[in-house]
Amino acid sequence: MxxxxxxxxxxxxxxxxxxxxxxxxxxxxxxxxxxxxxxxxxxxxxxxxxxxxxxxxxxxxxxxxxxYSFFTTKPRGKYKINICLGTACFVKGSDKIYNEFKKQLSVEDGEVTQDGLFSIHPVRCIGACGLAPVVMINEDVHGMLNAKEVAPIIKSYRDKEGM
Amino acid sequence: MIDVTINNITVSVPEGTTILEAAEKAQVHIPTLCHLNMPNVRYVNKCSSCRICMVEVEGRANLVPACATEVTQAMVVKTSTPRAMSARKIVLELLLSDHPADCLCCPKNTRCELQSLAYELGVREIAYKGEQSIYPPDVTSCSFIRDLNKCIMCRRCETVCNNVQTVGVYSAVDRGFDAVVNSAFGRPIIESPCTFCGQCVSVCPTAALTEVNHTRKVLEALNDPDKYVVVQTAPAIRVALGEEFGLDAGTIVTGKMVAALKQMGFDKVLDTDFAADLTVMEEAAEFIDRVKNGGRLPILTSCCPAWVKFFEHQFPDLLDIPSTCKSPHEMMGAIIKTYVAEKIGIPAEKIYVVSVMPCLAKKYEAARPELVNDEMDNVDAVITTRELAEMIRESGINFLELQDEEFDHPIGQSSGASVIFGTTGGVIEATLRTACEWLTGKPLNKIEFHELRGLSGIREAELEIAGMEFRIGIANGLGNTRTLLEKIRNGEVHYDAIEIMACPGGCINGGGQPAHHNNWGILEKRSRALYAEDQRKPLRKSHENPSIIQLYKEYLGEPNSEKAHALLHTYYQKRELV
The missing domain is CATH 1.10.10 (Arc Repressor Mutant, subunit A)
Incomplete structure (x- = not known):
């Protein structure tokens, strides 16, 4: 952007x-x-x-x-949270991480948080199955996640923005 | 050449031939659904999306689509093995599982390719139950209805709109179960650059695209004792209507058509041909005026409403070159509600004008707000050739047994020039018959301009009239029209007059005509019939039509007079291109 x-x-x-x-x-x-x-x-x-x-x-x-799912016709957040729902990540519980992000941010797929900071985008396999379950936030890769790590990750980006 | 064996029949075909084409040569029938090939207009729909034509090829593990697989040397194909037949049926049942099963009251009932295929493949039950697509029908246009629930994604409409007409309204959009053929941003068709030419409706195998049916509206008018219902029929109807009743293409059924309309209760049955003669008078006068007074040339004909909408969207910088003449049926409506109304002593408010047209764009045109006089629409309802046949059937009329009848007066006469308006090249030939005589002041030695005839997409001829050289162009099909107009815009070519018809072949192939099922021979027969009708007429030139002469003498004055302009001419506007 x-x-x-x-x-x-x-x-x-x-x-x-x-x-x-x-x-x-x-x-x-x-x-x-x-x-x-x-x-x-x-x-x-x-x-x-x-x-x-x-x-x-x-x-x-x-x-x-x-x-193509890569293209979007809706505005996105400053931080785009791409959650991999490919086979390997899914088997390792990426659906739980996906739901946790939605709960923490109170947004659905493709929606932007009110402060304009975050939007959530489920994606299919980003080619990092070794790190499953994996999430990319803009260019940052967060691998081998569990649901408990979701809140601190969100906080780290908010801190960065002074919010 | 490549030898290929299909169901034990060996044929030799050139390299690049598909299995489907080779099978045709071997006289082996392979069922198809999405496939459509119309070489005359360079139309090939080969997206292989339906998978109905799956066949077995020896040595290959998987079935292959016959329409998209090229033959190889010594290929052995089997088209009706149990495996291929079962695959076909499964594919069809899957298609049907997401298709409304309302065949009995579907506008395409008995004429639907999907329905015919279900019959051909012996489908007796649909084993698959699953999600149903639900799209609200798009009823925003006055010409056709889009019911995407019946779309089978064959993409024929997209191919004809993008590749033949170059209008580009449709694309396959979205993916997976949501995939469908739609307009840009899924907007209603009325907000697109659609010209309503109806060629997409002509190629649609199902009822995803059907005309807006005005037969109810017309029946209501006929039942209204306060309405005086006048019907007019376009030139191209008389050579195609018979096909709906089993007659050969090109059979001229003018007399039977008039008889049927009279039986149905129309108060007056008139011929749009009269107004075609009137168009010639106005257009020839406009052409000569531009030639003599240094007006902008070429003049472009304006009889075709789809073409008019095309240039409003695509060539707004050329808005001043088309003729300002209204199309013939709109002129006819204007004259019926003024001159004829006075003659027969019926108040114009009581008159209801119905046009029978080969065209879907005429439905849209009749609703254009500027085509009114004294706050009354020139034309109140438009039905197509197909809708007229539907009304005749519904009325229980035995069409084939009807005795010929004549059009009504006072404006019942028409010339041969007006009849050929229905085919590509006809409008310009009719106009030149009159323009030549007016320019030279002498009768033509040769009435027929054979150099302007034919069905090819772009034609041109050079003529010498009264010591001046004129270059005449003809385009049919909007893609060909675009090619020609771009050359004019870039100053690459010069023409003095150009005739344009939106549908390939002209009105004989209009979106409201009986289906030609990709049989180009049918169009050739319809075209020949119009020229034959012209030849048979004692009167061949518009300006010699006594009814026309009388109309100018009693009512309009001269061609292009102020009164003629108020009633018979129109204006155009720039439209958005999305």
Whole structure:
């Protein structure tokens, strides 16, 4: 996320990125990744902008965005809590960790806490089965968790924000 | 060439041929559902999503989809082994397990490809019970209804909308059980750039896409003693309606159609062809005015409401080049509620105008708020060729036994030029017959412009008229239209006049016509029948139609007069592109 930029600056960067692509329509997924990095999520206006700049129907962009779980059309928290529910993590009880996060933060999947700090996103296998059950909060990996560790982890991020 | 053996029949086919295509050559039938190939419009729907065409290939562990598997040298295929047949039935039952079982009152009853397949594969029970998709129907458009509960994800609509028409309304969205073909952001169709051409409705195998049915509305009007119900029929109806009653494509049933409408109780049965002649008068005058006074060229025809909506969304910078003429049935409505009303002594408020059209976009067009005069809609209801057939059947009329009858007067006459409005190339040919004579002041030596005829997507011709060179373009299908317009926008080509029809082949292939089941021969027959009807008419040019001459003399004055503009012309607006 790039919080210090205005929307116009973000759109300008996005347009530059699109123009750099050799084959715009086959680069759709890369473009959407970049757009999500800039805007943090993919609201309808951004999807329409991408479609018009590439020259493909908006419905097709929406089709791709709604298919891949990585893309989100809702705003997310400053800290995105990705909880792995892949097979290995699930067997090791990641559902309990998932429920504990929801309880502690009083939010459901994809919702943002009122202070805008956290959002919860169940994901399928992040390729760290050796650390199961595993949770990623932005770029930080928290492995071999149990439910009791959830509250202190949340607190550590709140402390970091002085909240 | 590759030799392939299908059910013990060996055929030789070129490299790149699919098992399904090879089977066709071997005269082996493999059931399909999502597959659709229309080479004439470069349409191939090959997403292999339904898995109905699964077959066994010797040496392969898994069944393969015949539609998407290319043959290899000495391949041995078995299409009806117990294993393949059972897999097909399971796939179909799974599809049916999430499909409403309301066939008896479904608008596609007896014409549904899913229903036919269930019959063909002998489905007697649906063994699988599970979750049901529940989508509210999208009834926001005046042209068609989307019932996603009946969508089987064949994606034919998406292919025709994106690849042939280049409108891009649909995409497969979401995943897993929630996957469905939908518009951008799942918005109602009325908020999309849909042109309502109805080609998606034509290719939909089920009732996921069906026309908005106006037959009830028309019956109510017929039953209302306070209404004077006038019906008009488009040129392309008379060469297709017969198919609904088992006649050959291209059988001209004008007389029987008129007789049926009279039996059904319409107070007046009129021919939209008259208004096609009127369109020629107005459009030819507009064209000549632009040629003589340095107006912007090319002039683009504006008879097709789907094309009108297409340019409003996609080419808003070119809003000033289409002709301002209303489409013929709207002109007809305007004249019926003014000139005809006065002639027959019926107050316009009592008159209810029904148009029988080959088209779904005409339903939308009739509801456009600017197409009114004296605060009355020019047209009150639009039914398609299919809906007219439905009403004839429901009325218990034995269509095939009807004696031919004639259209009513006072505006019952029409020229051959007006009949060919129903096929691609016809509108521009009709307009040129009149424009040429007006420009040269001499009668045409050759009435027929064969260089403008045919069914290919983009055509062009150069004509010399009164010492001037004119370049004429013709596009049918919106994808072809886009190609042509982009070239014009970029200044790559110059034309003086262009005819555009949204549906491939023109109105003979409109979204409201009887299904052609991908048999292009049917369209060729319908087109030939229109040209034959033109040839048979004693009157071939619009400006020589005595009813037209009388209308201008008694009522409108000159073509493009102030009165003509108020009644027969319209304007366009820029629309959003989402």
């Amino acid at each position: 790039t919080p210090n930029m205005t929307n116009e600056e973000k759109y300008a960067l996005l347009e530059d990125f699109i123009n750099q692509q050799e084959n715009k329509s086959t680069s759709l997924i890369a473009i959407l990744h970049y757009a999500q990095e800039l805007f943090d999520y993919l609201p309808n206006d951004v999807q329409t902008f991408v479609a018009q700049k590439i020259g493909i129907p908006t419905a097709r962009v929406y089709g791709v965005v709604s298919f």
